[in-house]
Amino acid sequence: MNLSSEIMGNDPAPRLGRAAIAKRVARDLVDGSTVNLGIGIPALCADFLPDGIEVLYHAENGILGFKELSAPGEGNPNLMDAGGKFPKLVPGMAFFDSVESFSLIRGGHIDVTVLGALQVSRTGDLSNWMIPKRGIGSIGGAMDLAANAKKVVIAMEHTARGGIAKIVEACSFPLTAPNCVDQVVTDIAVIDIDRANGRMILRETAPGWTLDDVQASTGAKLEIDGDIVDIA
Amino acid sequence: MNLSSEIMGNDPAPRLGRAAIAKRVARDLVDGSTVNLGIGIPALCADFLPDGIEVLYHAENGILGFKELSAPGEGNPNLMDAGGKFPKLVPGMAFFDSVESFSLIRGGHIDVTVLGALQVSRTGDLSNWMIPKRGIGSIGGAMDLAANAKKVVIAMEHTARGGIAKIVEACSFPLTAPNCVDQVVTDIAVIDIDRANGRMILRETAPGWTLDDVQASTGAKLEIDGDIVDIA
């Protein structure tokens, strides 16, 4: 259960679970595309790929085309993904070094990256690597992915602990990349970002949620362009 | 026979042949070093490696550690060197692409390159890629090698057709790289270049040749530092 709903006390209906967020993101993945999934909810997307869709998963440490994970404790130390999990060897896989891995990313060859976020701004700025009061954080591959993937999708819970908005007018946390997010999928909404014009367009809501309900949990102005449908 | 000697008519003794030039260069190659040989006389050095010396030959097209060539006409099209010759497959060889090949060169990891020259100046400037009156020439890997190898040795005939000096005060031909040549080995002399101070020091001469004889065929001032010995 999401803590924020309890504190704000105004959820009109249940929020989606982490798996449902991942499933919604996975629904839009395109056949044959090269996809990098971040740690956390993004990593769950791999479990919900629609039937008939084949995606090449990429991990920063130098692997393309992995699928399932090994059973817990049975991982091969020489076959790891960038999240510290251990995929199985499958036909069509490729191994390479970090130079090549980031050439792929920086060169704009990743079709979609799904990342988590601490904050996303109306114009698509992303903050996901450091909480200012801690003063230290980990960038990893996030800056390269956010700045250079063809499509950047954020998969996260809509609000932080205490009901604090994560979708904001302007990020107060250090940026990962400015003006980079194309879509935000949360436990209550799917929002497209028109990066060129700095507009957030609400496309879908969790069942039982209205524009006003979502707006009340959002720190940036949401616009509408056509019908709003339930997240499915 | 060298045409220039006939025209100038003042050779005190025979000039060395191309093989002898290559042999003299090969004598200084150091055990375990990585060496790139240019086309022409430089390529002949591979035939004269002293006993017990193991050298890793590198070619720009992506091969390290080759040794002998295949018999004429029996070359494997997928096993070529950068001079268009066909080495044999030998243990310890490595294949790689042009990116890695020039990382090796540009990164300063080639111990010695032996190149041909049109002109070499007193300060070690090298011209070896274009004759101005033709107006077009081929750079190939020469600029990368000349600018970045740890040691640049020029193996060539001392004078051009008609007795024209190739070792000059300043190059009149377009440069391959400035201030890059460490040593010049010709059919009549071995000259070290003190690049830091722009001095040419005559070390060895062909048997029967004196400093004055060599100087007469040289367009830059030769200095002496210690004994001059016969090229052997």
Added chain:
Amino acid sequence: MKRSYNLAPVPINKISNSFAEAVSDIPSGASIMIGGFGGAGGQPTRLMMALRDLGVGNITIIGNVAGISKTTGYGWPDHLDPIDQGVFFESGQATKITCSFPVPGTTNPISEIEKAWREGNAEVDIVPQGTLIERIRAAGSGIPAFYTPTGVGTPVAEGKEHREFDGRTYLLEEALAADYALIRAEKADTRGNLQYIGTSRAFNPAMATAAKITIVEVDEIVEPGGIDPERVGTLSTYVDRIVLRDAEDPLP
């Protein structure tokens, strides 16, 4: 703002039925990388023939060695017929080439490319080989420009930014991309992972990353898993079209 996205489905079947089909959408005025090094091995000879037969003009060629094989036989075993980018100058299709080695040492006989240049029909842009491959690699790697020591103090440096790092002078060189890359590999799997052999790598892997459309000519096509994951030289992400050579093809 980063590049925009257009996520049309990637064709799962990247295999073209013929060399002619694979190059059929190359328009006049296109810039085209041609892989390999020069000489035999690693050159997409059938794709080159198909491009020549397509006949489109005003094309810019990017490749390493040009115009010397046919003239000198450079790097070709006796039983093989030399083929090189000179064919596009002979045919009048190419108006420009960026390369490192456009002419042989001698002028007798003169190559097609030198002839076209002398007659004012072709621009020849001569680039140091290491700078050429690094510019191509940069284009595929999202690096718009880099500094290199190669070419300082030579005609190559003219008009370029000079800058000192740690007491040494370097030149600024920019990325070099293309509309198409025609490359050669030993083997492809049906997804487009490529395996290379011997010295036939050369310019092929970098070019695969630097073109909008990469077309590869291979001697064998296998199912995924038919290439050792340790031996994948080009990732399938970079490959758009694959064409299989005839096992009996007399061209190298």
Added chain:
Amino acid sequence: MKRSYNLAPVPINKISNSFAEAVSDIPSGASIMIGGFGGAGGQPTRLMMALRDLGVGNITIIGNVAGISKTTGYGWPDHLDPIDQGVFFESGQATKITCSFPVPGTTNPISEIEKAWREGNAEVDIVPQGTLIERIRAAGSGIPAFYTPTGVGTPVAEGKEHREFDGRTYLLEEALAADYALIRAEKADTRGNLQYIGTSRAFNPAMATAAKITIVEVDEIVEPGGIDPERVGTLSTYVDRIVLRDAEDPLP
């Protein structure tokens, strides 16, 4: 003027008798690259232990992930003990690290590296992973600096040159070299050619090119020819010392 040369014979026998011997000349104040990615696989764990036992201080570490394995178990199968660069902060040897991933998401428990940073005992230089590996690659490739899109508009960009190419803004990033690289490979031949396996490549091949002295820890040493020439991941030219692990070694 290009770099000067010092052509002392390269030792034909690059094999060290022990991990202690292989690292014995590393002085206080050295900068040391440590290969791998983070987690198990590709890390020179025995060389790391030997460096710790050597005890030299004031060292600068360059590596990707630091300080998170021991705290979180990140990337380690249950049967293996996590080891990471945090050991050099625990021992007080390291005063600086350049890396992309110095701390886990949580602060409970706090890692050795974060502790050292909080106490003012260690400088932590956080670099985007792609910029870090490209800077290392640049150092080995003779590229003193390059432009990258990554980090523009973020704290990483502070104090760096910004420049526009083709309408997009990029940062200038400089090459990153080191005195030593401690790396890991599956196999070496006696000359020093290296073969890697699976995802254990990561930062190892680039680091091998970027240090004055490269020391490699391997699971197997073979004669020249014992590595397929198509599978050489690091050329022998880059390798100075080779140390063989014990087949029964419980460390990953």
